[in-house]
Amino acid sequence: MDVPGTLLLGLTLVSLLLPLTEGRAAGWPLWTWVALAVSPFAALAFYLTERRADRLGHTPLVPPSLLRLVSLRRGLVMLAPFSVGFSGFMFVVAVALQQGLRMGPVEAGAALVPMALGYFGASLAGPRLTGRFGSRVVIAGGLVQALGIALVLAAVRYGWPDLGIAGLAPGVAVAGLGQGLQQPVLMRLMLSDVPADRAGVGSGVMITTQQSSLTLGVATVGSLFLALVAPLGMRDALAVTLLVQLGLIAVTTALGLRLPRVVR
Structure with a gap:
């Protein structure tokens, strides 16, 4: 068991995510601020520890040699902004629907059913x-998702504060369609070149990143949205965060151009 690597990875994630949350x-x-300052040094120590264990023939938690696989490495780089955008969208929309449009939890959940x-x-x-x-499917999915978020943005801009489930449905449905064209294909691609004896490690790296x-x-x-509510109001704060989401989609789509064309 890679105890040093496990401890350093835990320190890296906690020192980054806890203060941000x-x-x-x-x-x-x-x-x-101290925790955020510690995070990059913990990440560097984790990488050096894993690289040393890999070179000595041990079994590191995250073998750096595994990241030499182009499909896995480039897929992970794309998965990160995709997941950041997805979770940020779900959090912000849930808050906006319930606190801004005064929907109940069931109604707010029903508004996202078309996405599912x-x-x-x-x-x-x-x-x-x-x-x-x-892998061109992933790129097409990014474009479709961007269209869906743009439709949601238009609905928020012109339908607030009378926006309901029907007004949101087209945008969230198209956004869900785009996400469905991206994530499953991307995960399949990332693991396609991982050797069978390292499949568990590859899956672990992918899920941890996600x-x-x-x-x-x-x-x-989420923090950006909450910080903007007071000065801008709920509608405009939501609009700004949807624009941020569109920016993240643009990043993931551009990264999709670097994925291997053939998916096994």
Whole structure:
């Protein structure tokens, strides 16, 4: 068991995510800045520890040699902003619907059902589309998702404060469709070149990256939204964060151009 690597990875994630998650509510006390300052040094120590263990023939928690696989490395780089944008969107929209439009929890959840249906349908079609078009499906998914978020932004801009489930449905459905064309294909691509004896490690690296990025999205995009509510109002704060989401989609789509064309 890679005890040093586990401890250093835990320190890296905690020192980054805890202050970002709790800092705004706590008023950004000194410990949050100290933790953020520690985070890059902990990450560097983790990398050096894993590289040394890998070179000595041990079993590191995250073998750096595994990251030499182009499909995994480039997929992870794309997965991070995708997950940041997804979690930030879900958090912000949930708050805006319930506190801004005064929807109840059930109604707010129902407003996102079209997104789930779009994702489900796209994920079913993904294998056939991937076999024909390869990783270009991921790029197309990014463009479709951007269209969906743009429709949500227009609905918020022109429908607030009378916006309801029907007004949101087209945008969130299209956004879910785009997400469904991206994430399943991307995960398949990332693990396609991982050797069978390292499949568990590869999956662990992928899931850790995804979960850490999801937390980071709530902490960063969510904090931005909450900070903007007071000066801008709920509608405009939501509009700004949707523009940030569009920026993240542009990044993921551009990164998709660097993915291997053939998906095995």
